[in-house]
Amino acid sequence: MTSDRLSLVFGALADPTRRAILVRLTEGDATVAELAAPFVMSQPAISRHLKVLENAGLISRTRRATARLSHLEAEPLREVTTWLTRYQRFWDESHERLDELLAALQGKGGRGTVARTEGDDHG
Incomplete structure (x- = not known):
């Protein structure tokens, strides 16, 4: 997808009315009158x-x-969605690194640096 087309799609999706129209169209084709019915607009x-x-x-x-x-x-x-997937991978990897850091802190007796959980018998 070219960046210009991507910009057009994101611009179209930026409006809640247009997103609602797309949701309605997942149910099937519709006329302008049918699409306008739930909205307070002409x-x-x-x-x-x-x-x-x-x-x-x-x-x-x-x-x-x-x-x-x-x-x-x-x-x-x-x-x-394909374009956004690369950012999902970024966040997944970031969360994995955070999980590893938390596990390392807990393993070093990082008491006080990590929230205590139920059943924690340290004090």
């Missing part, structure tokens, strides 16, 4: 949100008779 405002989602590649829009349906396109979310 259909044109929802349409503007849909345009942002469409520009980010998170939805596609098609016509069926007189209705214009929005459809979830989840591939950009997979790409974002």
Whole structure:
């Protein structure tokens, strides 16, 4: 995923209304009226949100008779998840190092430096 597309996806996901629209679209395609129903905003405002989602590649829009349906396109979310995975590994490794440090402190009788646990019979 290019950094420009990544920026568009993160920008689209930054708004809670757009995130809620994506959640709704996991249940199936929907019209603007259906997507607007739970919100206290106009259909044109929802349409503007849909345009942002469409520009980010998170939805596609098609016509069926007189209705214009929005459809979830989840591939950009997979790409974002892949991008974020490297940071998950970073945090996992950081937590492992912290666990090792805590274990070393406890093993050295680091009493007072580590919170006592239930069943601790030191004093």
